[in-house]
Amino acid sequence: MAVLYKLDDWLAHGVVAGFTDREGGVSRSPYDSFNLGLHVGDSQEDVLSNRAIIAKTIDSVPQHFVFAKQVHGNRAWHVGKKEVGKGAFSMDDAIEDADALVTMEKGVPLIILSADCAPVLFAGRDQKVVGAAHAGWRGATSGIITSTMTMMVDLGVSPEALQVAIGPTIRGCCYEVDEPVAEAVRETYRRLSVHQGEALIPSVKKPGHFMLDIPTLIREELASLGVASEHVHDTGICTHCDERFFSHRRENGYTGRQGAFIYLK
Ligand SMILES: [Zn+2]
Secondary structure (H helix, E strand, O other), X not given: OOEEEEOHHHHOOOEXXXXXXXXXXXXXXXXXXOOOOOOOOOOHHHHHHHHHHHHHXXXXXXXXXXXXXXXXXXXXXXXXXXXXXXXXXXXXXXXXXXXXXXXXXXXXXXXXXXXXXXXXXXXXXXOOOEEEEEEOHHHHHHOHHHHHHHHHHHOXXXXXXXXXXXXXXXXXXXXXEOHHHHHHHHHHHHHHOOOOOOOEXXXXXXXXXXXXXXXXXXXXXXXXXXXXXXXXXXXXXXXXXXXXXXXXXXXXXXXXXXXXXXXXX
């Protein structure tokens, strides 16, 4: 089954959203089997076959998908009618330099690709705006969560009316980082005026290193922006622990990408 985690309670409110795993596709090793990324060296034909499978599964068509050229940055892009289908069949026309997509268009699935970085989905309770962000440590510390939320708030959603879902990502159990990354996290806490953040724990195995839990950092940022903790849903899945998922770190960089998807029905 390609879609591991479907947000069924969101579906009840007119939003189709969820996260895929690596099973049930046609790609061969090391992309086996449900790789959705065209930029990782996999056969284009196989990736497009996988995209056709997910389209059918979520009652859409690949022609309506929107992908970005994700760069671990902090830029969100407002997807309108003219962006529909961008990146669906080729990386060449994917939306440039964007790590979050936001739309008010109906029937336009926004797709974020990842293999350890956190995919984060956003839906306004009034079901008029949805968003999807890609947040690894670089994106999370450079403000991708804030820029996605700012765009959604500008489009009329109040933070209190936002529902957020954090997908499969590498977590504090597995994500050892060095001092420069730790300093970027501390700097993020200073930016958010969070005094005692809990995302960063000193490593017991490797002095001077830290275990970073990106979902905790994301939750702390969301809280500082006014999103209620009971509106933040977390899959709790670690891509590095759980072999049903692609993990960039576990596979030494040679692997596929799972997808997070969201659209307004
Ligand atoms: Zn883990």
